[in-house]
Amino acid sequence: MPVDDSPAPALDLSASSIDITRQLCDIESVSGNERGITDAIEAALRGLPHLEVSRDGDAIVARTSLGRSRRVVIAGHTDTVPLNNNLPTRYESADGIEYLWGRGTVDMKGGVAVQLKLAAELTAPALDITWIWYDHEEVASELNGLGRLAAHHPELLAADFAILGEPTNAAVEGGCNGTMRVELRTVGRRAHSARAWVGVNAIHAAAPILEALAAFEPRTVSVDGLDYREGLNAVAISGGVAGNVIPDECTVTVNYRFAPDKASAEAEDYLRREVFPGVELTVVDSADGARPGLDAPLAMQFLAAVGRDAKPKYGWTDVARFSALGIPAVNYGPGDPLLAHADEERVAVDQITDCERALRAWLSAS
Numbered sequence: 001m002p003v004d005d006s007p008a009p010a011l012d013l014s015a016s017s018i019d020i021t022r023q024l025c026d027i028e029s030v031s032g033n034e035r036g037i038t039d040a041i042e043a044a045l046r047g048l049p050h051l052e053v054s055r056d057g058d059a060i061v062a063r064t065s066l067g068r069s070r071r072v073v074i075a076g077h078t079d080t081v082p083l084n085n086n087l088p089t090r091y092e093s094a095d096g097i098e099y100l101w102g103r104g105t106v107d108m109k110g111g112v113a114v115q116l117k118l119a120a121e122l123t124a125p126a127l128d129i130t131w132i133w134y135d136h137e138e139v140a141s142e143l144n145g146l147g148r149l150a151a152h153h154p155e156l157l158a159a160d161f162a163i164l165g166e167p168t169n170a171a172v173e174g175g176c177n178g179t180m181r182v183e184l185r186t187v188g189r190r191a192h193s194a195r196a197w198v199g200v201n202a203i204h205a206a207a208p209i210l211e212a213l214a215a216f217e218p219r220t221v222s223v224d225g226l227d228y229r230e231g232l233n234a235v236a237i238s239g240g241v242a243g244n245v246i247p248d249e250c251t252v253t254v255n256y257r258f259a260p261d262k263a264s265a266e267a268e269d270y271l272r273r274e275v276f277p278g279v280e281l282t283v284v285d286s287a288d289g290a291r292p293g294l295d296a297p298l299a300m301q302f303l304a305a306v307g308r309d310a311k312p313k314y315g316w317t318d319v320a321r322f323s324a325l326g327i328p329a330v331n332y333g334p335g336d337p338l339l340a341h342a343d344e345e346r347v348a349v350d351q352i353t354d355c356e357r358a359l360r361a362w363l364s365a366s
Contacts, residue, residue: 011044013120017356018100018349020113024078025089025104031079031143034058034135038078041116041133050123051131054156058135059145061156062119068128072298073157073322074359075146076112076165076333077137080104081341092346099346107138107340110347111165111333114356118363125363127298130159137318141287146318150325161298162322163359166313167335170351170358172306173313174226174292174299174330176320180256180267181235184209185280191246199246203239206250210234212275213254221259224292226312228259232275253284257314260289290320293328305362306332332359 011023029037038058045053051062058078080103089102100110112133119131134145141147150157166173186206191199218230232254239250258267264286272281293299294310303310313319313331322329334351 009040011040011116013044013116017113017117017352020117021100021105021110021347021352022089024109024113025100025102026087028083028087029079029104030082031136031139034079038133038135041078044116045119048120051119056149056153057145059149060133061149062131063156064125064128066124066128068126070161070298071128071130071159072363073130073132073159073162073327074115074165075132075134075162075318076108076115077135077145077318078109078112078133079135079138080107080109081138084343086343086345091349098349100349100352101344101346103345105347106167106335106337106345108165108167108333108335110335110352111167111355114334114352114359115165117356118360122360122363126365127363129363130156132156141285144318146321150321154325157322157325157327159327161296161302162319162327162329163302164317164319164322164329164331165333166317166331167333167337167340167347168311168313168331169336170306170332170334170354171308172303172310172330172332174294174310175223175228175260175290175323176313176315176317176331177228177230177257177259178262178264178267178287178289178320179316180258180264180271180286181284182254182256182268182271183282183284184252184254184276185282186250187280188246188248188250190241190248193244193246196246200248202247202250206237206239206252209252209276209279216275219259221261223259223261223312224294226292226294226310228289228312229314230259231255231257257316258289260291264288287316288320288324289316290323290329293323293330296328299328299330302330302332302362305365306358
């Protein structure tokens with residue numbers, strides 16, 4: 001995709017968080033093209049005297065240094081998945097609910113807008129705050145801007161607690177499941193399909209793998225009071241050489257979403273020993289999950305401020321990066337996660353203001 005080098009429109013952080021969401025969404029920032037939105041965020045924050053602003057590539061870090069005894073990191077990613085005729089944004093109503101419709105409204109520029117609004121206006125919060133807006137969340141993990149900061153500038157992520165603005169329907173979702181992608185390979189022997197009996201069909205040999213997947217019953221695992229539902233699914237299958245050749249190789253790609261009670265090594269051992277014994281298995285990628293972290297004092301105070309029961313996060317999110325650094329972290333942001341990446345992506349505008357109100361109250365009184 002070509003990179004758009006044209007200047008991004010100026011952001012007006014004195015506007016409502018709903019209007020800021022619209023401003024952000026109308027700056028197209030598909031992964032790899034975050035420069036414009038990052039430039040706009042940096043320009044909007046640079047002149048604020050209460051913030052120390054730094055930039056690493058297309059990630060922005062803005063910190064208060066008020067000498068508070070506790071610090072919280074509040075982070076959000078600025079990139080989106082590709083567009084599909086869902087920009088520019090528009091307002092629409094359904095069943096008495098007003099929505100802002102368009103790519104990024106849910107995942108996760110509504111959360112980013114709330115963070116920018118509060119970063120600009122909270123000049124003397126009760127906690128020191130590190131605000132982070134980062135790039136490349138929606139693509140390969142090695143490109144992730146938060147991961148880059150954690151690797152090169154871990155001191156910028158140091159905190160007592162972290163909040164990631166992923167869409168949660170304005171509820172708190174603790175921790176996240178881990179994820180692992182594996183390739184299961186079967187082998188055979190090529191032959192002309194007219195004389196199939198002299199070959200061995202590798203695709204047919206994959207039948208036990210598919211049977212194991214079809215029979216798999218996902219577990220629900222309780223971790224620190226939250227119930228995480230696991231999942232194991234084939235996400236791709238490949239094999240075959242030509243329409244008249246018995247295939248000698250077949251690969252089934254499987255995604256395992258595992259509860260945060262286990263590390264990636266334990267998840268791999270479970271797949272090898274219990275689900276696919278005797279099958280050639282290669283781990284393509286994996287990421288540990290994160291325990292809920294809701295027993296941390298700041299987490300309990302934040303949960304009380306939101307005023308809603310915590311839920312588990314079933315997908316993998318960057319809270320796991322904070323967890324790996326020993327920082328308890330939760331997901332909290334406007335938007336229905338079921339609408340993330342959807343063509344009809346839209347956020348209920350009252351969730352944006354609800355998140356702003358709860359975060360403002362907590363950061364002002366903690």
